Amino acid sequence: MPLIEGSYGGVQGGWDPGASSSSASSGSGQYRFKDGKWYVYSGGKWVPSASGPPNQTGSSSNSDKDSNANRNAYEYLKRTFESWGLGTLAPKILEMVQQGYDADTVMLMLQDTDEYKKRFAGNEARRKAGLAVLSPAEYLSLERSYRQILESNGMPAGFYDSLDDFTSWIGQDVSPAEIQDRVQLAARAVSNTDTGYLESLREYGLGQGDLVAAMLDRSRALPILQKRVREAEIGAEARRQGLRLSQARADYFESMGVDRSQAASAYQMIGSALPTLENLGDIYDDSTYGQADLEDELLGRSGMASERRRRLQSRETGSFSGESGLNRSSLGVGTRGSF
Known part of the structure; x- marks a missing residue:
């Protein structure tokens, strides 16, 4: 900007540097800074200064x-x-x-x-436990490692997919290597299970990752998954006899306390007796009699189901004046009802 005649701050013969200028005073005169240069008031005019005021050189640059x-x-x-x-x-x-x-x-x-x-809530738990507090970089690295291990082993949606989920592991100083070992152990346990059991698990909405989740977060997942596992065990015993069992029915029997061994005994008898009973039902106009009736009697403690079976047996005995084809020795003794 060229020098302009006028006044500034009561000094005659200068220019108005504008709002963006800076000023300073020293024992030898007044200075103004404009457009990257210092000016000094000397001889009644503002003239360029090579150095600016003492101890002020380049203050605007600073x-x-x-x-x-x-x-x-x-x-x-x-x-x-x-x-x-x-x-x-x-x-x-x-x-x-x-x-x-x-x-x-x-x-x-x-x-x-x-x-x-x-x-970084896990750090507070570590501090209380006397463990070293992690830097943000170390903390984030642990989270990434946990997530990669779990995702690669088929963890189901809803488990460990928020920032808070790893807090307890970090607070307890659980290493990624330990998580990897636990996941692999659970995965091997599932992979070694019989085919019928795995098929029942899948049919009831459970996969390998769900069981792994139970191993990793028992406080949240275990009660529900234990129930599903027991349901799948009952369904697996039905499959062994070539029969199918819906999840609703499996849930009903599980809620009554049926375990896998009881289901195994019951379905062995059901598998053996069902063809004959279904045939009798067709003969005596009771074609609705079937698997569910035997399940209700043997697993569900249903007296009504027992009575329906006894009526079929009585009609068969009466028709042929002999012993029923479903006598006590051929059917055995039920685990909950009785033949």
Whole structure:
């Protein structure tokens, strides 16, 4: 900007530097900074100064540098905390930077916020247990390792897919190697189970990952999965005899306390007796009699089902004046009802 005749700050013979200029005073005169240059008031005029006022050379440049440094610190911290899932702390970061705190200090101060403590809650458990607190990088690395192991072993949806799920493992210092061992043990246990059992599990909405989940999170998954497993065991015994059992029926018998050995005994008798009883039902106009009736009698303690079977046997005995083809020795003794 060229020199302009006029006045500034009561000094005649100068120019108005504008709002963006800076000024300074020294024992030898008054100075103004404009467009990257210092000017000194000398001989009634503003003239360029080679050095600027004493101890002030380049102060505007230093101010610009400080501003850039603050902006860079803010951007670095904001992006870092966003990558940790703590983008909501951006306003606090900006406030602290504007107050003159450097990046390291801001980082330390933010660790005292509720948001930070919640995100890295496993560290508080570690501290109380006398374990070393993890850095954010170490904490995040553990989370990634856990997630990769679980996903690769077919964990079902809903298990370990939020940021809070790994808190207990981190707090207890559970290593990824230990999680890998536990997952593999559970997977091997499932893979060695008989085909009928696995088919029943799948039919009832369970896969290998669900059983692995039970091993990993017993407080949340085990009660439900234990019930499903018992249902699948009952269904597996039906499959052994070439029969099918719906999950609703399996759930009903499981709720009555039927276990796998009882189901095995019952379905052996059902498999043996069912063809004859179904044939009798067709002969004596009771074609609705079938598998469910025998299940209700042997597994469900149904007196009505027992009575229906006895009526069929009586009609057969009466028709042929002899012993029924479903005598006590051929059917055995039921685990819950009796023949």
